[in-house]
Amino acid sequence: MTIVSYQKTSDAYTIYELHMPHAQGEEGEIYCTELGTIDGLTYVSVPDGVTLPEQLPQVAATLQTVTPTAELLAQLKAISPHCALISERMVQKIRARYSIDDEMFFARIGVGAAMGMYQPTPGELAEMQAFGEFVEAVRQWGRAERAKLGL
Amino acid sequence: MDKLGRLEVEQLKVTSTTPPADSGFYKIDETTMGVVGDLKFRHPKTGAMSSALTVTSNSAQGVVNVTAGDVSIFSVGPTGVIPTANSIGLAGQQGFGVGVCPVLPVGYAALPGTTDPASDNYGNYTYVDGSVMVWVPRFYYRIGNSASPRYATHGANAIDIAGDSAFRSEADANSAGYALHRAFFDGGPQLGFFVDKYQCSNNGGIASSIRYGAPLSTGAAHNPISALNGAPTNTNGSTIAAAKTRGTAFHPCSIFIYGALALLSMAHGQAATSSTWCAWYDAAGVSNFPKGNNNNALRDINDASVLYVSDGYSNSGQTGSGTPFGKTTHNGQACGIADLNGNMYEVALGVQCVATSNTITAITQANPAVVTSVAHGFATGDMIMIASVAGMTALNDRLYPITALTADTFSLDGVDATALPAYTSSGTATRGAFYAAKTAARMRDFTAGNALASDHWGAVGAAANFQSLTPRFRTNYPNNGFSQRFGSAGAQVLSSATSGNDWILAGAGQPQAGGVSVAGSNQFGADYFYQHIRNEPCLIAGGGWGFGSDAGVWAVNWGTARSGSNVYVGFRAASYL
Numbered sequence: 049m050t051i052v053s054y055q056k057t058s059d060a061y062t063i064y065e066l067h068m069p070h071a072q073g074e075e076g077e078i079y080c081t082e083l084g085t086i087d088g089l090t091y092v093s094v095p096d097g098v099t100l101p102e103q104l105p106q107v108a109a110t111l112q113t114v115t116p117t118a119e120l121l122a123q124l125k126a127i128s129p130h131c132a133l134i135s136e137r138m139v140q141k142i143r144a145r146y147s148i149d150d151e152m153f154f155a156r157i158g159v160g161a162a163m164g165m166y167q168p169t170p171g172e173l174a175e176m177q178a179f180g181e182f183v184e185a186v187r188q189w190g191r192a193e194r195a196k197l198g199l
Numbered sequence: 200m201d202k203l204g205r206l207e208v209e210q211l212k213v214t215s216t217t218p219p220a221d222s223g224f225y226k227i228d229e230t231t232m233g234v235v236g237d238l239k240f241r242h243p244k245t246g247a248m249s250s251a252l253t254v255t256s257n258s259a260q261g262v263v264n265v266t267a268g269d270v271s272i273f274s275v276g277p278t279g280v281i282p283t284a285n286s287i288g289l290a291g292q293q294g295f296g297v298g299v300c301p302v303l304p305v306g307y308a309a310l311p312g313t314t315d316p317a318s319d320n321y322g323n324y325t326y327v328d329g330s331v332m333v334w335v336p337r338f339y340y341r342i343g344n345s346a347s348p349r350y351a352t353h354g355a356n357a358i359d360i361a362g363d364s365a366f367r368s369e370a371d372a373n374s375a376g377y378a379l380h381r382a383f384f385d386g387g388p389q390l391g392f393f394v395d396k397y398q399c400s401n402n403g404g405i406a407s408s409i410r411y412g413a414p415l416s417t418g419a420a421h422n423p424i425s426a427l428n429g430a431p432t433n434t435n436g437s438t439i440a441a442a443k444t445r446g447t448a449f450h451p452c453s454i455f456i457y458g459a460l461a462l463l464s465m466a467h468g469q470a471a472t473s474s475t476w477c478a479w480y481d482a483a484g485v486s487n488f489p490k491g492n493n494n495n496a497l498r499d500i501n502d503a504s505v506l507y508v509s510d511g512y513s514n515s516g517q518t519g520s521g522t523p524f525g526k527t528t529h530n531g532q533a534c535g536i537a538d539l540n541g542n543m544y545e546v547a548l549g550v551q552c553v554a555t556s557n558t559i560t561a562i563t564q565a566n567p568a569v570v571t572s573v574a575h576g577f578a579t580g581d582m583i584m585i586a587s588v589a590g591m592t593a594l595n596d597r598l599y600p601i602t603a604l605t606a607d608t609f610s611l612d613g614v615d616a617t618a619l620p621a622y623t624s625s626g627t628a629t630r631g632a633f634y635a636a637k638t639a640a641r642m643r644d645f646t647a648g649n650a651l652a653s654d655h656w657g658a659v660g661a662a663a664n665f666q667s668l669t670p671r672f673r674t675n676y677p678n679n680g681f682s683q684r685f686g687s688a689g690a691q692v693l694s695s696a697t698s699g700n701d702w703i704l705a706g707a708g709q710p711q712a713g714g715v716s717v718a719g720s721n722q723f724g725a726d727y728f729y730q731h732i733r734n735e736p737c738l739i740a741g742g743g744w745g746f747g748s749d750a751g752v753w754a755v756n757w758g759t760a761r762s763g764s765n766v767y768v769g770f771r772a773a774s775y776l
Contacts, residue, residue, distance in 0.1 A: 061688045061720045079745035129496035
């Protein structure tokens with residue numbers, strides 16, 4: 049996955065945008081995805097194997113491949129609607145198995161155990177173990193989805 | 200009219216003058232009974248006889264239309280004569296772009312508020328399967344006319360819409376610079392059309408227009424049409440069979456219907472002055488068009504306030520799930536037609552192509568470039584597509600006008616290849632004969648094959664139900680690639696022709712020469728125009744959930760095949776009276 053950036057320009061008639069390829073007739077469509085705009089630069093993730101077509105001069109003048117810093121990655125994660133959607137889906141996945149009350153329960157006894165103020169029962173430990181493994185799997189799914197965007 | 204029962208009318212107000220020659224109230228004098236025949240009327244004061252009014256029944260729904268020349272006088276349905284204005288409304292105002300159907304066919308029912316322009320259900324009806332369909336009354340349009348009140352702002356792309364009753368005849372409309380939209384011909388003139396409010400979803404085996412459905416696709420992995428009754432194959436052409444799961448009167452929308460809806464949207468946006476009756480209105484004119492699910496994150500690329508509900512596959516959205524809903528309809532109101540910008544590409548009938556490909560064996564580094572292709576059979580002025588050339592790859596995936604030089608060679612007009620890398624091998628040159636459905640053809644009668652007279656594809660069907668069409672593809676090298684966008688600075692995009700090839704193109708929402716560019720224009724949402732020449736194309740409209748600003752009410756792709764199968768291609772159905 050590559051991230052490119054460019055500056056959108058406009059005139060009286062048009063906003064000049066990156067020309068992205070669209071595969072034809074494929075089952076698994078691969079999209080270039082506009083992640084967002086920071087300080088006037090628009091960032092786009094380009095899937096591996098995709099070559100951007102020839103661009104208009106208004107776009108080509110500022111188009112460049114980006115090696116994102118940790119700070120830029122954090123900014124892009126914060127503004128990208130795709131990352132927001134991934135986070136939302138992570139919550140949905142967890143909520144499909146555990147209620148908010150379940151999570152609060154694990155939080156209460158987890159804090160107590162961590163502080164040495166409470167000794168969970170073997171049954172509670174098993175439940176927390178299963179909960180932790182499930183949540184971590186969901187988080188891994190989220191990381192993988194963000195990685196598809198180069199984030 | 201034995202199909203409808205006895206019709207008793209003593210006199211009838213005739214407003215046409217050509218024919219009959221005299222307006223006023225006419226008394227029925229003679230009647231030729233039958234489903235198809237003539238009525239004659241005698242003026243009660245002058246005694247003048249009218250010319251015969253033609254009574255036609257071109258309906259599977261039990262509807263008889265009475266017309267004089269090209270003027271619709273009245274229609275009779277199972278419940279008798281139903282006089283209505285059949286009004287499209289005023290652009291920019293409440294209720295524009297939909298209307299009350301003058302003759303409610305069998306199987307349809309009004310909703311609470313169907314006749315109330317203030318209602319969210321205005322112009323909305325239900326069919327027996329639960330589908331919600333919207334009636335779009337017949338209208339006339341005028342493009343780029345200096346007399347338009349919108350000309351000062353929108354220039355050559357100023358749109359005016361006039362309702363069914365604005366002119367006494369099509370000829371009168373033409374004289375005023377207006378054209379009757381092509382979408383209102385289907386086996387002859389039509390009063391309007393019913394179109395699905397939502398993209399089709401699987402409703403217990405029936406392809407229905409239901410809110411919050413999971414949109415059908417022609418791809419096996421995403422709500423496939425093969426799961427419908429009769430198990431249509433998962434191909435774009437098989438959406439014809441998929442639409443028939445609701446009934447024989449239904450068919451995938453034609454490209455003319457999409458053209459009509461896009462035109463209504465543009466006219467509405469141009470006439471609006473606030474978001475009151477046009478939720479997606481943008482006074483700056485940068486994004487003055489319907490919004491949708493197109494940013495690959497269940498939102499709109501131009502409007503972060505729009506949010507869809509996932510259907511569970513990738514980032515496809517549930518039908519009609521966009522909020523604020525009015526921002527996602529063609530008229531910016533809850534009564535409008537949803538999701539024409541993105542979510543799913545939609546199959547569009549009405550245009551086809553019979554194409555042949557020839558092998559290229561050489562291309563000269565000359566000005567103009569000369570192509571060798573044995574027994575190519577092309578003629579000067581033909582438009583061809585070049586693909587898969589090795590070496591001189593800059594010529595690939597572009598469309599060219601040619602000059603035939605010999606039986607085996609032709610030149611590419613305007614192509615200076617002197618500085619291009621040498622041709623090394625391979626390549627094809629494809630020429631297509633394009634066709635548009637005749638106005639006498641009925642969309643519901645088309646079948647999905649390529650061999651029968653009723654088939655929507657193939658030379659036999661073309662000869663039976665289609666007429667020649669010349670698309671105005673962009674062919675000036677090097678700006679003649681497949682991917683274009685609607686709009687080219689302030690140039691006129693749609694033809695103002697009132698008949699002929701360019702009238703058909705405008706009705707299909709397709710550009711006239713010079714109407715597209717690589718950048719596109721804000722007026723047309725920079726919507727995608729994928730020009731292509733292939734055998735048996737199945738046009739698709741609107742764009743998918745991840746197509747960004749390429750998606751939109753004008754977006755169209757000429758490169759998809761009848762036999763293609765795509766997870767992001769579905770359809771919505773329509774029906775004429």
